[in-house]
Amino acid sequence: MGLGWLLAFSAQAQRVGVVLSGGGAKGIAHVGVLKVLEKNGIPIDYIIGTSMGSIVGALYAAGYSPREMEQLMLRPDFQNWVSGKLTEDKTFNYLTAEPSPSALRVGVALDSTFRARVSTNLVNDLNLNFALARTLAPAAAQANYDFDKLFVPFRCLAAEVFTRKQVIQKSGSLADAVRNSMTVPLAFRPIRNPDGRYLFDGGIYNNFPTDVMRKEFAPDVIIGVNVGDVAYKKYPFEKDDDLLTGTLLFLGANVADTSSVGKNGIFIQPDLEGFGGTDFDRVNALIAKGDTATQRQLELLRKRIPRRVDTLELQKRRQAFQAGAPAPRFVQVRVQGLRPEQNAYAQQFFRRSGSTYTIDGLEEGYFRLASDDFFRNIYPRLKFDPAQNGYVLSVDARQNNNVSAEVGFVLSNRPLDNLYVGLEYRYLRRLLYTAAANVSLGRFYNGAQGSFRVNVPGRLPFYVEPTITYNRWDYQNTSGLLGRDVLSTQVRQQDTKIGAQIGASPNYRSRIVLDVGAFYLSDDYANVREITSSTRLDKTNFRGGTAALQFARNSLNRKQYATRGKRSVLTLRGVTGSEDYRAGDTSLQEGLSQNHQWVQLRGTLEKYFSLKGDKHSWGYYAEVVASTQGVFANYRSSLTTAPVFAPLPDSRTSFMDNYRSPRYTAVGLRYVLPVLGRLEWRNEVFTHVNYRPLRQTDEQRAVKSNGFERPRLTASSGLVFQTPVGPLAVHALFYDDPSRRFSVYGHLGYLLFRSRALE
Secondary structure, eight states, X not given: OHHHHHHHHHHHHOOEEEEEOOOGGGGGHHHHHHHHHHHTTOOOOEEEEETHHHHHHHHHHTTOOHHXXXXXXXXXXXXXXXXXXXOGGGOOSSSOOSOOOOSEEEEEEXXXXXXXXXXXXXXXXXXXXXXXXXXXXXXXXXXXXXXXXXXXXXXXXXXXXXXXXXXXXXXXXXXXXXXXXXXXXXXXXOOBOTTSOBOEEGGGTOSSOHXXXXXXXXXXXXXXXXXXXXXXXXXXXXXXXXXXXXXXGGGTSOOEEXXXXXXXXXXXXXOOTTOOTTOTTOHHHHHHHHHHHHHHTHHHHHHHOOOOOOHHHHHHHHHHHHHTSOOOOEEEEEEESSOHHHHHHHHTTSOOBTTBBOHHHHHHHHHHHHTSTTEEEEEEEEEEETTTTEEEEEEEEEEOOSEEEEEEEEEESSSOOEEEEEEEEEEESSSEEEEEEEEEEESSEEEEEEEEEEEEOSSSOEEEEEEEEEXXXXXXXXXXXXXXXXXXXXXXXEEEEEEEEEEEOOSTTEEEEEEEEEEEEEEEXXXXXXXXXXXXXXXXXXXXXEEEEEEEEEOOSOSSSOOSOEEEEEEEEEEEEEEEEEOOTTOSSOOEXXXXXXXXXXXXXXXXXXXXXXXXXXXXXXXXXXEOOOOOSSHHHHHHTSOBOOOSTTGGGXXXXXXXXXXXXXXXEEEEEEEETTEEEEEEEEEEXXXXXXXXXXXXXXXXXXXXXXXXXXXXXXXXXXXXXEEEEEEEEEEEETTEEEEEEEEESOOOOOOOTTO
């Protein structure tokens, strides 16, 4: 009777600690281990984690069940957290203008002493940082920032590399502790902690911290789960070749000692052969490996741990812990790390909802702030303030790049080669001021642009940007390999615009712009097909003013040859100006001057859909232009000022009569198939119909036809390879225009041009 009572008491008093190692994505297997332990009533009284093990351990200690962790890791959001991928709905168009042909952007921080610091880019941690703060803040507040008072007492390891010391994190921000523990050198950047220190991945010094478990909690039994490599007491002669080919961690990183769980402990090592540290997309398979490994040790677990935990009672305790967390009431935002007036500027990106903030509003403000690379090391902390009965968001920020340079180029099988260079300087006090200039140089296209921008934060952030733009296109000798039409290539167009934009971003990815300006267009062209080198071309100058209201939303994954996302643009523009026509040698008319006014509505929509798990994608394209634009002095000048249908990157490089009209509608389909790695087979087909198209009379004048003309076909099929300097593409093309039918076109780099003054 006494012995039975003693055994029962021993089982009841028995305490179990779980140690979760680091191992990158392989740490997802820890979730499978915890699932089996809970399902079989094996108690978990303490938990310690390192690196990825710290994420799983912290979630468990915060009251998340293994099932909830599995669901969390299966969400696309989780994949974005760990990969650093910026999601389409968390990137703003507020600061971005039309895409530039730049392939490289280099930021330099230039201080008052003119010392330059070039910034380095690691894995983007914006999504991860806010996700950790949002997910772990309630539990940390409920525990009053004491890790012993979490749902399960928890420890998290980090490394202080400057003093070469291990750091055992046992209090403070739970999100900070996890973030410190997963700061893998050369991958995730370190965060500056409230005490001023930078900490790194705890696995550097102790990836399997069973010794810390004994020191901190002294459990009766240790369950050690290792998803990294192991250390052997003796040299593994029979396994050394296999081990060397299967691991890199033996080259200096801390590895697990299989015997460190102790004589009565249980060591669990999932079979993760074939899995890598970055395979975060293999969640189900990794959890299954952890499940299988634990099932194999289940008999030993039951034998050495006779104590059982009722699963229903465990769930009740978990729910009670979660319910005890302070209500999600967000009362204050603080930005720190910059000068006082700069902190005040950044703080205005966070919008109140009445007297408080919403978590979605805080997230939006965080990403608004981070969308400008003027700031760096943006890091959020959510902490409960009992005095205010609510959470306070503290955002650390540092000034990053106040000088940025861009470089891009295009190499082509046609004379379209171009060089692009841009420079930008930013200055922040109460407002953010940006001065920028860029230039494009080439045989076909030359251009330059200068701007000065003032960003004004607030509930609806907006900017004011005076700009001067110059463009010049020379279509001579730019048609396809299979011949050219003299008439279509004897066109040179120039435009200059001085104006200003007022823009605002009401939500993610959307942008509303009011554009006003004065313009001067100058076009030279021939009216006949037969000319000589001494022929004097016709010239049309058109000067005046324009105003436009534009709504744009863009979530495309690339600025050229996109495969995912959506872009929609709707522009209402008014134009007034005077035409000055000077006849040349090819004209049948006299010079004249006349005034023009018109209103134009233009809408463009393109969207892509993924097929077969992102392996294929197809998309549709639609565009409508409706304008009251009249005719100019002759047919050619009416075309040079008309809107252009340019569905392909190559379309802007040829002057085709049938693709220029004040009124048209167009639809198209795109299909992209990955062939090998970053090589894609891209197919596109479009049809457009001109309404009341312009026709040339015998006197070279332009007249409007009646009704719709026949549909015209445009098609392209080719290969696109994404390189670090832009796309490398080769296409076979068809245009439904006499000046250019079939051609083959290839280029390296972004084939992008600035919009014309009236586009």
